[in-house]
Amino acid sequence: MESKPVLAALAASCLAVPAGAANVTFEGSVTPTCTLTVNSNGIMKVSANLQSLSSHNAGGQAGVVQLTTTGGVQVSVDPVTDADLKPSADTSATTWTPTYAAAGAHTISETGSATTLSAPGTSTVSVHLAGTKAGSDRFAAGDYSATVVVLCEE
Amino acid sequence: MRRSLAAAALAALLCVPAAGQSMSPMRGQVASFDDAFAVRVFPANPYGHRIRIAVRVYDQEFRPVAARIAPNDFMLGADASRPVLVVVPFDGAATRKVRICTESVPFPGEQTQIKAQICGKFLGQRRF
Numbered sequence: 001m002e003s004k005p006v007l008a009a010l011a012a013s014c015l016a017v018p019a020g021a022a023n024v025t026f027e028g029s030v031t032p033t034c035t036l037t038v039n040s041n042g043i044m045k046v047s048a049n050l051q052s053l054s055s056h057n058a059g060g061q062a063g064v065v066q067l068t069t070t071g072g073v074q075v076s077v078d079p080v081t082d083a084d085l086k087p088s089a090d091t092s093a094t095t096w097t098p099t100y101a102a103a104g105a106h107t108i109s110e111t112g113s114a115t116t117l118s119a120p121g122t123s124t125v126s127v128h129l130a131g132t133k134a135g136s137d138r139f140a141a142g143d144y145s146a147t148v149v150v151l152c153e154e
Numbered sequence: 155m156r157r158s159l160a161a162a163a164l165a166a167l168l169c170v171p172a173a174g175q176s177m178s179p180m181r182g183q184v185a186s187f188d189d190a191f192a193v194r195v196f197p198a199n200p201y202g203h204r205i206r207i208a209v210r211v212y213d214q215e216f217r218p219v220a221a222r223i224a225p226n227d228f229m230l231g232a233d234a235s236r237p238v239l240v241v242v243p244f245d246g247a248a249t250r251k252v253r254i255c256t257e258s259v260p261f262p263g264e265q266t267q268i269k270a271q272i273c274g275k276f277l278g279q280r281r282f
Contacts (some may be wrong), residue, residue, distance in 0.1 A: 042266035153273035
């Protein structure tokens with residue numbers, strides 16, 4: 001009475017696992033990576049009171065960087081100590097403040113501090129730069145240029 | 155000198171590259187029997203045009219390190235990658251941590267330029 005189910009089970013097991021079968025396992029490892037692609041540089045405009053030269057001001061434009069990572073990296077902007085180019089008439093001190101924000105796979109509110117990215121994906125990073133003068137100092141007529149370093153590190 | 159180069163080349167082989175990144179690998183641990191250790195990194199150009207790339211070595215506080223970098227400044231074609239050999243002296247220490255960075259300004263000469271900097275962390279350990 002019980003021999004039929006036992007035989008059926010044996011037959012099924014023989015079909016499922018043929019003699020000499022072996023499992024092949026695959027292993028892989030993804031190390032942290034980061035790609036930064038600068039899509040466009042920024043544009044700074046001067047404020048009405050001539051004390052702010054910033055990408056936040058009307059007519060200004062943030063620089064745009066595309067960031068792609070596996071996660072496990074940190075993104076930040078380096079301090080800007082001085083402009084690369086400024087008019088000779090500008091002899092007063094300027095405080096430069098670089099900031100950034102991100103949208104996409106990573107959401108980062110505008111900040112000047114480092115942010116750890118644990119998730120993988122691609123994000124669009126908006127980079128701003130603001131120069132400010134204090135007291136009676138004003139930005140002078142002429143060309144200004146500054147460089148913001150966007151750093152992605154493990 | 156020959157021993158030094160052989161050790162450096164052997165150590166460089168221990169860092170396995172990955173394709174299609176701005177710089178790979180981004181971390182590494184290298185054992186060396188000499189007074190320097192070597193790392194081979196692969197900067198890549200993700201743009202559709204040629205860009206100038208610089209490879210620099212810094213310590214943990216981003217102070218420049220006197221390493222031998224070959225080549226340290228070069229033009230890289232669109233979607234291309236190339237190996238760069240970095241030889242870092244131990245300067246008498248048993249271990250040394252450095253950052254190796256790939257830097258580029260893809261659109262120079264504009265008002266607010268953005269410099270992209272990709273840094274990896276590498277640890278050299280001296281074997282006696």
